[in-house]
Structures are given as structure tokens and as C-alpha cells.
Amino acid sequence: MKVIKELSACGGRLIKLSHDSASTKTNMNVNVYLPKQYYAQEYPRNKRIPTIVYLSGLTCTPDNASEKAFWQFQADKYGFAMVFPDTSPRGESVANDPEGSWDFGQGAGFYVNATQQPYAQHYQMYDYVHKELPQTLDAYFNKDGVAKLDFLDKVAITGHSMGGYGAICGYLKGYAGKRYKSCSAFAPIVNPSKVAWGQKAFKGYLGNERAQWQEYDPCALIKNVQRTGDDKILIHVGDADPFLEEHLKPELLLEAVKCTSWENHVQVKKVHGFDHSYYFVSTFVPEHAEFHAHNLGLI
Template identity: 40%
Template sequence: MMAEIIAENRCFGGRQVRFRHRAESVNCEMVFSVFLPSSSRHQKVPVMYWLSGLTCTDENFVTKAGAQAAAEALGIAIVAPDTSPRGDDVPDDPEGAYDFGLGAGFYVNATQAPWSTHYRMYDYVLDELPAVVGETCPVDVSRAAISGHSMGGHGALTIGLANPDRYASVSAFAPICAPTECPWGEKALTHYLGDDRSAWQAHDACEVVKAAKQHLPVLVDQGSADDFLAEQLRTRRLMEASEGAAYPMTIRLQAGYDHSYFFIASFIESHLRFHAGNLA
């Protein structure tokens, strides 16, 4: 289960490392990136998992978010997996669209052929990735938080809120809040899970909130100038669902910010500090 190092760089006194391993849950080789703060040389450190959005790999967050300096200061590791299975045998959107298939795993366990052979990102993120990280890195995987952006924000919310025993806190940037009600989500969930919309509910943050028996600290940031806000992200639906379920969340609308990594870089330190307070 150990992973091999394929790249390593010194970064803010810590190490930015890229790993490759054979992943059983998704039936292919997977790559993930880990920032290890300098404190990990002496002790196991807590971890924040970062789930990226459509079209991304494990490298987008690493090179664009500027998170390493804060993670070094706080003594937190950051693990960034890929956004889908990869390889010649892994099926892709037959039309080559960006919002489904490769780079668009949506963090679900597909039940429909041909996707079900590889597209099991929910199990990969929840179980297999932490097991590999725990064996490979000086990381205390029992002290974990989860965060993400857009499709990855959807993944962080649905996986985190449904598994409160596995995470200390959850955060998201511009998450797809109601994928059962937006074009991105409807396309992906139809292909991965089939036409029975009741099977989709476990992957809709608004529905997961309603069913939650245990509450975690949750922080969500959404830019007011995000071009995807009205049609695809539906942040208002998450506000309504959390209020209706009496699930306390901090949901902030950040004036003038868009959907880009400039937005993430502007607020990632506050998210890391939020998680550090809950991982202590």
C-alpha cells in the first residue's frame, strides 16, 4: 500500500512531495500531492485533505493556492488527490466535454457501466487515500479535516458531513451545493448513478445536511462575482437547507471575488486556521 515518490521540492522549510501508487478502489494508478511541514520531521502532524474541481489534477492547488506558508506555520499537512481515475483503460466522456469523465470524478462511487469499474472516488478519498498517506507519510490521519473547491467543495461537504467520525471540520470554496438541481450535477449523477434520482441524494450536500445526526464545524466561502453562482453552485440552497435543519454553518459571501484560484489564495489561510482550531 506504500506509495513511491515521483517529485519532491523544499517549500517554506517543509517538503512538497508528489506520490504515485496503485489504487484498488479505482482500479488504476493514482497520483497525489502532500505538503509536509517541517514539524513532521519530529512528530506526526494533522492533515487537511483538499479536493479540487473540474479539469484539475493534484497539482492545481499545490501551485496556485499559496497554502504552504500557512500550513508550515500551523503545522498541518495538506493532501491533494487527483480528481478522477486516470489511464488508458479508464473511460472518458465520449464527447470530450470537460464536465464529465476524466478530471470530473465528482467524488461518488459509480454504479453504472462502464463507469463503475474505475469511478469510485468516494471510497478512494474516504478510505484508501488516508490508509496510504498514513503508511507513507508522518501524518496522523486520525486528526483530519477536509476542504475543496467547486466540484471538490461538493465532495468535501458530502463526504465530510456524512462521515463526522472521520473529520474534525469541513470547509469549501464555491462548492456545487445542490448537484441534483444543476446541469453539472445532473449530467454526472445520471451517468455515474443512473436515472433513479433517489440514489443521488447521498451526494447532494443539501440532502446530507437534512439527514445529519451529528454536526461538524463548517466554513464556506463563495465569491459574489462567480459566473457559476446562479446556475451551477446554488449557494442559497445550502443556506436554506442548513437553516431548515438547524445545522450551524458559517457561509460567507465575498464581494467581488470570482471562481478562480485568486479567490482561493485570498482566503486559504483563514480556512487553514479554521481547521487548525478544530484539529488541536
């Protein structure tokens, strides 16, 4: 782990890190926001600061949400840290979209483990985000007898668009083991097998065998996950989102949960006049922050 830059933001610090990843076999960038509580002398020694992982959408780096979602204010308010991973492996040796489009390849890893060449070599984003990165952050930040940050247990996940998809997918796949304690999404792609962005990505990364796609499709996964307690998934989407009808289709998730344990536990809030941008995301970050703070036991 190497610190590229450290910046003061709100009451805490944004740490821009890079590290060699065993999963992607590339160097990966990640931003971590440490809230003001991390720096407070009086923060209880036996209490770890929980984290929220924010998965970004197509074309993003860790910087988009760090700069434009305004999670930092909320992190200080409730006392959680934020993790902003990258959206794909990058570099000259990393295969890209043959068409040169922005919806596949670098900046568009879809948080899956690719099985198809030439992508399988580096595009192992599922393992990277859900397994390797939290372990790496834990080892880096919680060393020398200091264990102030919780990257492994009290962790929530959220994301935007492709990242909203990645968040719901990771939450459901890890649900039996309670990998994440809370999940929400902003304008997520909920049924990638059925929409153009998802089909292009799944074909490229996972191949033509549609059975493989179901392993990563929230609308298929959720039918086989037994909900417990009062768990809910919170989703916002703008009704002026240009991708709503073709790629996002949140109604398909509501259809998928009918007559399952998730019925009435997936809340899709369609908000009037909002598009797909960070003006939309940042507007609803406070509501998502409160939702996660509650589920992480901070309020």
C-alpha cells in the same frame, strides 16, 4: 507508493507520489505537503501532525492547488500536512465523457462511487479519497516505528467547486463516525441534484434513479445528520463567480438547513468582486487554515 518528485516549498517539502489504487484499478497521483514541523528535530515524538485533505475542482490534477492555493505557508504556520488527491481515475482504458467535455469523465470524478457502466469499473472516487488513500498514506509514511503524520483521525477536509462539494459530502457521510474533524469549502456545488454540472455527473455515474443521488447530495444528507458540539461548516464564494447562479447556488444549502441542527452553523461568506479562480481560493486559504487549525486543536 512511488515518489515521482520531491520539492522544497516554504519550510517543508512537497512530495509528488503515485500508487496503484485497488478502488479505481488505475495508477493514481497524489501530492502531500509535509510542513516544517515534520522535519524539526524537536517535534514531540508522541504527537502526530494532523492533515487537511484538499479536493480540487473540475479539470484539476493534484498540481493545481499545490502550485496556486498557497496552503504551504499556512501548513508551516500551524503545523498541519496537506493532501492533494487527483480528481478522477485517468488513462486510456478509463471511460471519458462521450461529448468530450471537461465537466464529466477524466478530471471530473465528482468523488462518488459510480454504479453505471462504463464508469463503475474505475470511477470509485468516494472509496478512494475517503478510505483507501488515507490508509495507503498512513502505511507509507508511518512505517518502521515512525508515526509522525495523522491521516486517519485528526483530519480536516476542504475543497474547491466540485471538490468543495466532495468535501461537504464526505464530511456529512462520515459525520456520525467523526471521520473528519473539520470541514470547509471554496465555491462548492452544494446541491448537485438540482444543477446542470451535478445532474450530468450523477446521471452518468449513478444512473437515472434520483433516490441514489440523494445519497451524495449535501442538501439532502444534511437534513439527516445531527450536528454535535459547536461544529460549523465554513464556505466562501465570490459574487463575481461565473458559475455562481447556474451551478453553485450556496443559498440552497442555507435553505436546506433551516429548522435543522445545522441552522446558523453553515456560514456562507459571499465575498465581493471575487471569481472562481485560484486568485479567489488563495485569498481565503488563510481564513480556512485558521478555522481548521482551531478545529484540529492546533490553536
